[in-house]
Amino acid sequence: MPSKEMGTVAYLVEPGRIEFREYPVPDPEPGEVVTTVERANVCGSELHIWRGNHPEVKEGSLGHEALCRIDALGDGVETDYAGEPVEEGDLIAPVYYLTCRKCSACLNGQFHLCENVYEYWSRSPEEPPHFHGTFGTHYVIHQDQYFFKIPDGLDPGIAAGANCALSQVMFGLDETGVEYGDSVVVQGGGGLGLNAIAYANEQGAETILIEGVDGRIERGREFGVDHVVDFREYDTVDARAERVHDLTDGVGADVGVEVAGVPEAFAEGISLLRDGGRYLEMGNVTPGAMADFDPGLLTRKSVDITAVVRYDPWYLHRALVFLDEQTDAYPYEDLIDAEFDLMDVNDALQQSDSREITRATLLPR
Structure with a gap:
C-alpha cells in the first residue's frame, strides 16, 4: 500500500517562534474540501498574532488569506457557496473563518460576528485534520466554511488578495x-x-x-x-x-x-x-x-x-467579482511586491512588520 502524501504546516509555537511540522494529507470528511495552497499572503492579522498582540490567538497554525486548488471533495460537496459547480483542480478562495449559523450572532444575521469563528481557525496542527492555516502546503476547508471558485481569467496572484483585505x-x-x-x-x-x-x-x-x-x-x-x-x-x-x-x-x-x-x-x-x-x-x-x-x-x-471586524462571508464572492471587473482599472498585480518560499516565512513576516514591503505572498511549492 503506497504511503500517504505528507504536507508541511507553519506552526506558531509562541509569539515570535515558528516551527515547521509535517503531517499526512488527510482524506476529506463529508462536507470538507482538501486543497493544495497555491499562495498565501501575509496580512496584518498574521503580524498581530506573530507579535503576540492578538487578544485570543497566541499559538497555532498561521495564515488565512490564500488561493487554493481543490485536491479532493468530501461527500456532499458539489458546488461552492455561490452555487458554482466545483471539481478537483479548480482554484478557490476560502473564507478564513467558519460560520456556524446557529449562535445568537448568526441568528441575528451577523455572520461576521459568529461566536464560533475561532473553533477552527489557528488551531494547533496536532489536531486533525492538521492543516488549519494557509501557511502550509495544504489546507482543509471545514464543513461550515464558505469558499468560492475563482472567476475564469482572473490572475491567481490578484485573486489571493480578495480574502480578507x-x-x-x-x-x-x-x-x-x-x-x-x-x-x-x-x-x-x-x-x-x-x-x-x-x-x-x-x-x-x-x-x-x-x-x-x-x-x-x-x-x-x-x-x-x-x-x-x-x-x-x-x-x-x-x-x-x-x-x-x-x-x-x-x-x-x-x-x-x-x-x-x-x-x-x-x-x-x-x-x-x-x-x-x-x-x-x-x-x-x-x-x-x-x-x-x-x-x-x-x-x-x-x-x-x-x-467592524471580519466581514459577512458572501463578501468574498463580491470581492472576487470586483477584482474580475476592475483588473484593468487598478494595478492589483503590483500590490504583492514580494514573494517568499514557505520556509522563509520569518523573513516575510519581519519585512512586512518593518514596512519594507507592502504585501508579501508565500509560495509553498
Whole structure:
C-alpha cells in the first residue's frame, strides 16, 4: 500500500517562534474540501498574532488569506457557496473563518460576528485534520466554511488578495454607507488602505490618503487617490485636519477610514470629519492599546462611528467579482511586491512588520 502524501504546516509555537511540522494529507470528511495552497499572503492579522498582540490567538497554525486548488471533495460537496459547480483542480478562495449559523450572532444575521469563528481557525496542527492555516502546503476547508471558485481569467496572484483585505473594506464601507460624491479620507496606505481607495473610487467618492511612507504614497497614487496628505509635511493633528478641511471646501470629509492600526489615528480621525460625518474603525484590533480621546468633540460634531471586524462571508464572492471587473482599472498585480518560499516565512513576516514591503505572498511549492 503506497504511503500517504505528507504536507508541511507553519506552526506558531509562541509569539515570535515558528516551527515547521509535517503531517499526512488527510482524506476529506463529508462536507470538507482538501486543497493544495497555491499562495498565501501575509496580512496584518498574521503580524498581530506573530507579535503576540492578538487578544485570543497566541499559538497555532498561521495564515488565512490564500488561493487554493481543490485536491479532493468530501461527500456532499458539489458546488461552492455561490452555487458554482466545483471539481478537483479548480482554484478557490476560502473564507478564513467558519460560520456556524446557529449562535445568537448568526441568528441575528451577523455572520461576521459568529461566536464560533475561532473553533477552527489557528488551531494547533496536532489536531486533525492538521492543516488549519494557509501557511502550509495544504489546507482543509471545514464543513461550515464558505469558499468560492475563482472567476475564469482572473490572475491567481490578484485573486489571493480578495480574502480578507478587499472583502473587509468592501463590507466596512458598505456598512458605513459611502455614496456618490462623498469625500473619503483614508488613514494608512497599506493593503487595506489601497483597497479602500479603489472601492471608494468605484462608489464615486473623492479620496484623500494620509500616509508618510514614500512607497505607500506612490502606490496610493497608482490606485487613483485624489489627494495625499503626507504626515511628514503636515506633522501635527491640527495641520492634517486643516489640510483635509482645505481639500473639502472647509467642512471636513464625509467619511473617515482608520486602517493605520495606530490608536492615536482613531483619536485624530474625528477632527478630520465634517459635522455629521461617518467614521469607519477597522485598523485597531488589539484591545488594551489606548489613546487620549475627546468624547466631547465627538458629541459636538455628531459623528457616527462604525466599527467592524471580519466581514459577512458572501463578501468574498463580491470581492472576487470586483477584482474580475476592475483588473484593468487598478494595478492589483503590483500590490504583492514580494514573494517568499514557505520556509522563509520569518523573513516575510519581519519585512512586512518593518514596512519594507507592502504585501508579501508565500509560495509553498
